[in-house]
Amino acid sequence: MENFYLVLAYLLIGMLLRRLPAMPENSGLVLNIYVLYVALPALILKNITLLEFSLALLIPAVTPWLLLLIVVAVVLILSRLLGWSREVTGALLVVLPLGNTSFLGFPMTEALFGQTAMPYAVVYDQVGSFIALATYVTIVAAIYSPTMAKPTPKAILLKIIAFPSFIALVVGLLIRDISMPPLANALINNLAATLVPVVMIAVGFQLSFRFSKSEVSPLISALSIKLLLMPFAAWLIWTTLGQEGLAVQISIFQAAMPPMISAGAIAIMAGLAPRLVSGIIGFGILAGLVSLPIVFWLLQHADKDKMEKFNLWFESIINALQQPIYWWQLLALSVAALLASMANKKLQLLLEAQNQQSVGFRHIAVRSLQRLLWPLSAMLLLLPIKAIFEWYNLPMQLLQIAVPILLALALIRLSIYILRKAFTVSPLLKSSENFLAGLIWFAVLLHLAGWLPLVLEMLDSLAMSIGETRITVLSILKLVFMIALAFTIAIWLAELISKRLLQSSHISPSMRVGFAKFSKFLLITLAFLLALNAVGINLSSLAVFGGALGVGLGFGLQRIASNFISGFILVLDRSIKPGDIITVGDKFGWVEQLNARYVVVRNREGVDTLIPNENLITSEVINWSYADPNVRVIIKVQISYDDDPEQAMALMLECAFASPRVLRDPIPTVRLMEFADSGIELQLRVWIADLEKGTGAVKSDINLAIWRAFKQHHITFIPYPQRDLHIKSGWPPLDKPEQD
Known part of the structure; x- marks a missing residue:
């Protein structure tokens, strides 16, 4: 080597x-x-x-x-x-x-x-x-x-x-x-x-x-x-x-x-x-x-005895296909497949009718059963057929091959369904489905060829020792498989719990997110520990790993740990909830998601900003909807000193409901704020309950209504600063042109 x-x-x-x-x-x-x-x-x-x-x-x-x-x-x-x-x-x-x-x-x-x-x-x-x-x-x-x-x-x-x-x-x-x-x-x-x-x-x-x-x-x-x-x-x-x-x-x-x-x-x-x-x-x-x-x-x-056994097995299959007695096996397989298909068609209709009203675990169980119905039905039909063949001492090579193939088909269908339920459908997931299906079929081929024990023995022989622990390629593959399986099931259950929490109207939005986060963290931790225990790793040996993790958190991972813990604090103290309208620094928008490491804030332009949880704990945050979703909107107008301010204020109050988003309680008000240099400053104050939709449309509708009302009643706007110029000495005389 x-x-x-x-x-x-x-x-x-x-x-x-x-x-x-x-x-x-x-x-x-x-x-x-x-x-x-x-x-x-x-x-x-x-x-x-x-x-x-x-x-x-x-x-x-x-x-x-x-x-x-x-x-x-x-x-x-x-x-x-x-x-x-x-x-x-x-x-x-x-x-x-x-x-x-x-x-x-x-x-x-x-x-x-x-x-x-x-x-x-x-x-x-x-x-x-x-x-x-x-x-x-x-x-x-x-x-x-x-x-x-x-x-x-x-x-x-x-x-x-x-x-x-x-x-x-x-x-x-x-x-x-x-x-x-x-x-x-x-x-x-x-x-x-x-x-x-x-x-x-x-x-x-x-x-x-x-x-x-x-x-x-x-x-x-x-x-x-x-x-x-x-x-x-x-x-x-x-x-x-x-x-x-x-x-x-x-x-x-x-x-x-x-x-x-x-x-x-x-x-x-x-x-x-x-x-x-x-x-x-x-x-x-x-x-x-x-x-x-x-x-x-x-x-x-490769063991020559096993190779000879495989050759004899393969030759027996070829010889069997040439003998009429073995055609009974093909007939039995065909009958089992036909009856399984007929039963599958009938049962699928019944399960589909039941599934329309099922939710949660029952829905998942019904969907899983629908995918496993045909291979399981075929296997159940093959069992009495195999018993009959054994009773009459008839050859069963083809029937013995069909059983692991049906098991592989059932396992592939169930695995792919779990993958699709646990993760979002993506090109990578589709490729993982193909890889998983190919891996299962490859294992079936190794089993039929008699090579599976040989491959497992080879993987177990490739080993290295660290102290008293012997680590083999087979144990590593088992660990990876168990962790992947446990993580998939854990994420699947966490998503299911999260969906059930979102459907509950008796729990506040922040507590829904908190329970979902905690359940996901707990399930993933349990999955990891159970996977380690399943492959024979002593959990007490993780004490050293825990110490190393603590050192890592103290040096390189402290910001990640800080964001992770800050996320739980935000959820538990209910200071920020999904749907809240917040301002962090120069970022304004509403909270879309509360994740483990960051918060997703979407603005009016549809742009999502990922803000680390730590920033929301250590910096000043304006929560526009913390206690009350109502927000006041101010429309400023200046009129001329020659106009009647009381009439202008009455007209502005009439225009307050030009936007359907303006609330009637609290009622709109108009205030004379200042006698400014260029005119009289008036303010119309209205309240809205949907700040996430912005204030531009509300101001536009009200400003347009005020402009129309002022035009109709001949009230003068002062849209920009103005000055009156008084010349005391008069215009200078113009020089007369000389005459020829």
Whole structure:
């Protein structure tokens, strides 16, 4: 495994070099050109001498083409089921069938299997991946691309013949029996040795993880097909045909490689979902560095007895389908599915009628039952059928397969319903649903294949010890699963409690928010502690973690803790409630939400301002609706000294109700406030109860009514400062023009 760690180190070096300003942007391209034209041909020339012609070479030569047909069929089917666009479908058809069998495959094969495995890796890459890249990828990219021209057969042939690695393969086959000079051998060996560091540094330099949220679903599907389905399909093909040995292992290992970088570059140049392709390549390489050692471990530690049992089981299924007696199982499955469908249709109508009047837990229970009804009905019907088959000693292989499949279907439906109830629907949630469904189906396939105990054993063997505690990958996965499950249920229950509190009219708004916050915090804390206890972690060991958390709160997390505690204070002292109209500094608006860390304040322009809870505790806050929602609005008017102020005040009082939002209690009033420099200042004071709607419309309606009334009664406005100019000495005499 030392070589594998070196591969990771080279990848990290490439990622670090990308951040250096001194490195040109095209450094990755330059390194790729060196690998394609120098290091890769040298490696082929070096390993071609180790190639021994046998029927075993057909396995790595045929495998990539068989997998290409399978992947194309799967992508086209998923495209129709999931409604992918033509651009996304073309991108997946180009990127998925071919693996990174040279850039990543050669160094990983050499690091894990050794030099003896390299000839098979070369055959897989050159006969399979490379020729498919030059033919299939070029044609498919041209068909789906909106810009590329369709290639001619002559152009494809020239591309194959002129490719450096293909030339090296032909030359190596021609001179493999010729003794090379020592200097030539040394040159080839040294150049070939540069492949692993240079190619991994280039991969790290070009690694990209940018993609759109709408492309999460095809991204998850693509990585599942490439890293899980393809190696499983390769293993299933050759295991069914009874083949084994190093050639089969290398074929399966190469099939598990992440997507090919060159195919991704062609898809990007063709304009086929560039961000999606970039995400598939980047995340594929990152996930491949984790999945490839697992595939290697499975290939090295697979129990031959279990493999033989699986072969016998699979052969028994094939033989069963050829015997008439086994058609009774298919008939029983068909009858169970038909009766389950009929019962499901009737019961769904009854449950839907009941669900129209149900709320809360009853509504959730009914909805859950509706999703589980068909698989549970089918399972209940299969149980007496299995009992009958056992009574008459009839074979039951197909019935035994149907049971875990129905269980997986029920579990998937229930899990997705819980996810949708616990979280807001988003592209990330939809991708999580696809990932969860794929994970459950993958576990079912491992169970049917007999590999599940082997995988669990492998995960449990990958361990490290910290003091007296043994930490394994399996325990970490269990912890993550338990925490995710517990958190999902806790958030689901917290949202349910919050909805019930919002429907209650006997609890004040602030107390509703307070109870909702407290219940959510309590449920999440209990979920975390129960998850830790479920995986066997001693809760008393958290005392050290609590001390470290206290130190963290004292230094870096004190503002976060302060905002969190301030949120509870705001709720408990009822100083600010949802719907209150407040002013904080120069921010005016009404409170939309009281969250754990901040308060959402929306202004009249519809802009939400997130104000930390601590600011509301430590600074001055004006709450316009704290005790009384009524707010006074003042309209100022100036009239001339020549007008009657009493008449103007009476007219203004009549105009007070020009806006329907003005309250009649308290009654509007008019006050003469000042004998100002430019005129007499009057004020109309009215009250409104809906400040969140603003005061502009109220002032506009009343001002317009006052203007009309003053015009009708010839009262003069003083809209701007005015001055009277008195000239005591009179105008100066004008000079008479001179007469000619």
